Amino acid sequence: MNFIRAREVRSAQATNLVLIFLLGLAVRLLFAAFRQWIPDDAIGYDTLARNVLAGNGFSLKAQPPYELTLFRTPVYPYFLSALYALFGFHDIVVYAAQAVIGAATCCLMYFVARRYLSQQAALLTAAINAVYPLTSHFVAAKLTEILYTFLICCAIYLIIRGYQKVSWRWMCAAGGTLGVASLCRPEAMLFPIFLAGLFLLLHRFKRPWWKMSMALVVFAVLVTVPWLVRNYNVREKPTGLVGFGPGLIFWQGTIPYFDWYTFEYAPGSEQYDPIVKQLLRTPPMTEVELSDLDPKLLRVGMENIRRNPKSYFVRRLKGYPHLWISGGDYLLGDYNRSFGQALSERRYFLIAMKLTLLAGVGLLPLVLATIGLFINRRRLVELLPLWAFPLYVTITRLPLDAEPRNTMPAHPYMLVFAVCGALYWWGLYTRRRKNENRGKSAEAIIELPAE
Secondary structure (H helix, E strand, O other): OHHHHHHHHHHHHHHHHHHHHHHHHHHHHHHHHHOOOOOHHHHHHHHHHHHHHHOOOOEOOOOOOOOEOOOOOOHHHHHHHHHHHHHOOOHHHHHHHHHHHHHHHHHHHHHHHHOOOOHHHHHHHHHHHHHOHHHHHHHHOOOOHHHHHHHHHHHHHHHHHHHHHOOHHHHHHHHHHHHHHHOOOHHHOOHHHHHHHHHHHHOOOOHHHHHHHHHHHHHHHHHHHHHHHHHHHHHOOOOOOOOOOHHHHHHHHOOOOEEOOOOEEOOOHHHHOHHHHHHOOOOOOOHHHHHHHHHHHHHHHHHHHHHOHHHHHHHHHHHHHHHOOOOOHHHHHHHOOOHHHHHHOOOHHHHHHHHHHHHHHHHHHHHHHHHHHHHOHHHOOOOHHHHHHHHHHHHHOOOOOOOHHHOHHHHHHHHHHHHHHHHHHHHHHHHHHHHHHHHHHHHHHHHHHHO
């Protein structure tokens, strides 16, 4: 009987996961069909993939000479080139493949959540991920977010298995997967070290956790070594996963005359800032020159903060809430306007829609996740693999650009805690209703004889 019951449970679980996959796929295909967008980064990834297929090397140049780039990592461009080689240069093929990967990530999140939550709560987590618009939105662009989120989700699942079993073998697999994720987006490269530090700190530096931490970090590094060697050969000096970018972004955040919405410098700023003049020169700087400039930009940025720390932190704190709070404006398409523009044009219905999206898509999940994290505060050590990555993203993005797309790969884990918060409030509500109904029944029984 127990065998038959277990078989029925597995069958029902498989059916539910298929339905969640189909739901996630349908939502993402809708975005692919009606919300395609082409940011500048997408053009660069497409150029890289085409050059790889044409034998021109890993270059961002559309025309010869094809200078090898130090600005991108290889996983996503090679993913695109594989799709192009199999199906031709069709954008919809890329979007469809990303839709499948995104839907598979929703199912994988069931197994992540199931390690800690009940089956019903884990299914609810997967279902919410399936219809969550922020993650679905990135399906319709040639960007790393969808593939990177899937790789991080695979790594987190392996980390959970290793963490719960205290198994260094699982951590080896997790470290290798994190290495691949770092080659998709280099911002993950410090996460193994960050996670290893949490392991040791929260487990009081006990011997098994040294082994676990070393396995995680070493295998993550081993996977990235070939690319580090490649960058060394291109630049002829030690170079990270990318040759430049972090220093530039950090420096831009320390100057008040760079606009993060238009990615442009204020007119005339090149007259009083020699670095801006150097960056805007004609012909433009080569990638090797930018790589040499990047460490200097880090130093200049630190000096800018030292001279006027108040101005810097005020600017950062003003934009920082946007990191986790997405207003859902991408759902409005061409109809969208800023709040100021909508008010000046007296588009009050648009303002109401924007406020509704801000509350439903931006604030509500974050508030519920905060509640879920609070009610699980006694289990924080046990739940470490779930909250470590969102914390890592939050900390590492503080000195850089605070765009919602930078936290998108961490939103699935935020939604796990949001489900916990929602179920907590639902439990309070149902218990209150039951108590009210019991009170009414008691009153009726007492009053009946008096009538």
